[in-house]
Amino acid sequence: MSFDEMDVDTIWMDGEFVDWDDAQIHVLTHGLHYGTGVFEGARCYDTENGPAIFRWEEHLERLYHSCKPYEMEIDHSPEELTEATLELIRRQDLASCYIRPIAFYGYHSLGVSPGDCPTRTAIAVWPWGAYLGEEALENGIEVMVSSWRKHSSSQIPTNAKTTGLYVNSMLAGEEARRHGYAEAIVLNKEGHVAEGPGENVFLVRDGELYTPGLSESILDGITRDTVIEIARDLGYTVNDDVSISRGELHTADELFFTGSAAEVTPIRKVDNVVVGDGSRGPVTEEIQQRFFDVVERRVDDYEEWFTYV
Ligand code: PPE
Numbered sequence: 547m548s549f550d551e552m553d554v555d556t557i558w559m560d561g562e563f564v565d566w567d568d569a570q571i572h573v574l575t576h577g578l579h580y581g582t583g584v585f586e587g588a589r590c591y592d593t594e595n596g597p598a599i600f601r602w603e604e605h606l607e608r609l610y611h612s613c614k615p616y617e618m619e620i621d622h623s624p625e626e627l628t629e630a631t632l633e634l635i636r637r638q639d640l641a642s643c644y645i646r647p648i649a650f651y652g653y654h655s656l657g658v659s660p661g662d663c664p665t666r667t668a669i670a671v672w673p674w675g676a677y678l679g680e681e682a683l684e685n686g687i688e689v690m691v692s693s694w695r696k697h698s699s700s701q702i703p704t705n706a707k708t709t710g711l712y713v714n715s716m717l718a719g720e721e722a723r724r725h726g727y728a729e730a731i732v733l734n735k736e737g738h739v740a741e742g743p744g745e746n747v748f749l750v751r752d753g754e755l756y757t758p759g760l761s762e763s764i765l766d767g768i769t770r771d772t773v774i775e776i777a778r779d780l781g782y783t784v785n786d787d788v789s790i791s792r793g794e795l796h797t798a799d800e801l802f803f804t805g806s807a808a809e810v811t812p813i814r815k816v817d818n819v820v821v822g823d824g825s826r827g828p829v830t831e832e833i834q835q836r837f838f839d840v841v842e843r844r845v846d847d848y849e850e851w852f853t854y855v
Contacts, residue, residue: 547673547675549566549672552672552673553638553673554566554638554640554670554671554672554673555638556634556637556638557569557634557668557669557670558630558631558633558634558668558669558670559666559667559668560621560666560667560668561621561622561626563630563633563634563637569668569670571652571653571666572652572653574653574656575650575651575652575653575666576650576651576652576653576654576656576660576663577650577651577652577666577709579656580651580658580710581708581709581710581711581712581713582616582618582650582651582660582708582709582710583648583649583650583651583708583709583710584609584612584613584616584618584648584649584650584706584707584708584709585609585612585646585647585648585649585707585709586605586606586608586609586645586646586647586648586707587605587644587645587646587805587806587807588600588601588602588605588644588645588647588768588806589642589643589644589645589674589806589807589809589841590635590640590642590643590644590645590671590855591642591841591842591843592641592642592842593841593842593843593852594842594843594844595843595854596854596855597635597640597641597642597854597855598843598852598853598854598855599631599632599635599645599852599853599855600806600841600851600852601768601772601851602628602631602645602853603853604768604771605645605647605768605806606624606627606628606647607624608707608766608768609627609647609649609707610624611705611706612706612707612708613649613706614706615703615706616651616660616706616708618649618650618651618660618665619665620649620665620667621664621665621667622667627647627667627669628853630669631645631647631669631671632853632855634669634670634671635671635855636855638671640671640673642673643671643672643673643674644671644672644673644674644806644807645669645670645671646669646670646671646672647667647668647669648667648668648669648709649665649666649667649668650665650666650709651663651664651665651666652664652665652666674807676809676811677744677805677807677808677809677811678728678729678803678808678811679728682728682811682812683809683810683811683812683834684826685812685814685825685826686802686811686812686813686814686815686824686825686826686830687727687728687729687803687811687812687813687814688726688727688728688813688814688815688816688818689722689727689728689729689730689731689742689813689815689816690721690722690725690727690730690731690816690817690818691730691731691732691733691792691795691816691817692717692718692721692722692730692731692732692733693721694714694717694718694721694730694732695732695733695734695735695737696714696732696733696734696735696740696741696763697711697714697735697763698734698735698763699761699763701735704763704764704765705760705764705765705766707765712743712744714732714743715732715743715744716743718730718732718743719743719744729742729743729745729803730742730743731747731795731816733792734762734763734764735763736762736789737791737792738758738762738789738790738791739758739762739789739790739791739792739794739795740758740762740763740764741758741764741765741767742803742805742808744805744807744808745767745803745804745805745807745808745811746758746764746765746767746769746770746803746804746805747790747801747802747803747804747813748770748773748801748802748803748804749790749794749795749798749800749801750798750799750800750801750802750827750829750830751794751797751798751799752799753782753783753829754782754783754784754785755773755774755777755782755783755784755785755829756784756785756786756788756790756794757770757774757784757785757786757788757790758788758789758790759786759787759788759789760787761787762789767804767805768806769804769805769806769808769809769810770786770804772804772837772840772851773804773810773833773837774786776833776836776837776840776848777833779847780832780833780836782829782833795816795817795819795821796816796817796819796821798821798822799821799822799827799829800812800821800822800826800827800828800829800830801813801816801821801830802830802833802834809834809837809838809841810830810833810834810837810838812825812826812827812830812831812834814826
């Protein structure tokens with residue numbers, strides 16, 4: 547759905563609430579030329595106790611951490627960004643939405659060195675349904691292993707959510723879609739499974755869960771962390787520090803993606819090879835159900851994960 551069709555009108559930019567159409571930047575903005583921005587993606591859910599942002603504190607912390615390798619300083623405190631976000635949701639009367647904070651080197655001079663370019667900061671919120679489609683959550687998606695490899699963490703910090711990183715995600719995702727798949731899985735430089743273009747990946751084998759370790763050049767996903775915790779609380783063994791080979795994707799009992807946008811999305815085929823019985827598997831279904839029960843607060847646990855609007 548395009549922004550034009552959405553009922554949203556306000557963006558927070560550098561300390562002010564501005565009209566949606568006025569949230570503009572100069573074409574010689576450093577971040578546009580060199581990908582020098584960091585961002586977040588979080589969701590506010592319509593919970594039993596009213597709208598609440600899921601794991602906002604962790605998203606904010608990751609935003610500030612992402613700045614570090616780039617020596618970028620956000621001129622606003624975490625409290626100010628929180629207040630701005632809550633106010634955006636209230637003003638636009640949204641029960642649930644996606645939240646996109648971004649900070650980037652702005653307009654002053656060009657050349658790779660950001661020099662005196664100011665750090666600009668903005669937050670937008672908008673309604674965003676199921677990332678890969680409602681049907682995907684139920685029936686799963688078909689993915690292909692991309693011919694593009696992911697940046698190694700020795701080439702670009704993969705644990706920082708940097709705008710520039712996402713050209714690799716775009717290449718992989720569009721390659722997959724050109725071939726008729728919904729999404730890609732990207733291998734790292736060593737040839738191990740890393741993650742999706744905008745998702746972490748989990749594998750189920752003999753009733754246990756496996757997901758690539760943090761040293762596999764992946765983003766330290768907050769949904770990944772959530773799934774690890776809720777799966778362990780359900781009694782599952784979760785192996786979260788492993789290397790996974792491409793072949794293991796094909797022989798897995800079940801596979802699924804996690805992400806703030808993607809939530810918990812089953813994968814039913816990889817490279818045209820049927821995974822398990824080719825539908826959402828029982829473990830995936832249980833974890834997905836639990837995930838939605840948790841984020842919509844149909845269970846009492848995990849209160850500390852919510853920031854109420
Ligand atoms: N890996 C990558 C590369 C990634 O971009 C995301 C989130 C994840 C893993 C999962 O992380 P987390 O959201 O903390 O569980 N991708 C964001 C951007 C998606 C987009 O299309 O834009 C997101 O899910 O918000």
